[in-house]
Amino acid sequence: MNLLLEVALKNGLVFDLMGVIGLGLIGIAAVRLSQKYQSWGGSMMAFGAIALIIARIYFILAPHVVTKEFLAAIGPVGTSLTIALPSLLLAFGLAGIVWGLWGHERWLNEETR
């Protein structure tokens, strides 16, 4: 395989950047929508996008930050938090974006009906 392609795939930094930029755009667009239409769906979408961005940044940083010493320092409760919190953030972020999109769409339909 092409060496450059392999490095880009294994590190995944370019693709992670794409994803984070996309999520940031979703957040900005959601804030703009909630300002423009005064709909709660936009705020919900913005919260979801922020949660997904936080989880993604954690997954990018985790291999460098979370070491054995770090885990020993934060204790068993903190260790289980490092496992539970990112997946919870991912789940709530996705649910928030979908829920917000649904709310916005329903609000638009009610407006134009």
Place this chain on the structure above:
Amino acid sequence: MSYEELQYLSMSYGTFPPLGSIAAVRPVFLIVMGVFLMVIAWRLVKNTSGWSAWTMISGALLLGFGYSIMLPLYEAGLIDRLSSHGDQSTAMGWHAVKIFTMNGGWLLFGIGLAIYANVFASPSPTPRRTTAIPPASPHEFTT
């Protein structure tokens, strides 16, 4: 999910048993979310046209494929992860598909939503000054 798998999950997650049940529900949640995302994106852009609709729909399709088909397959263990001791080239290919689908999907969806929400337009568009052309006087060319 069999008892051995549950036991393995609870072992790999340490002393955190409720997460085992979350791990069991997660694929269903992902499938529902992926399908919902596609349906709602389609309903949202049904009446609009242009770049915003196409970008948003393609992003939503990529995300829907990723969330409702690929990630559950990963969680079910039907696709080898890159770190597992399986066929490395196949795992690499699926890994490439996964990171392209998830990140490209979010990027396209974000761009589409941003165009839809007029993010790229200037926030307070100044109305273009239209100079009123005075009606040509009938005497203009006659003198």
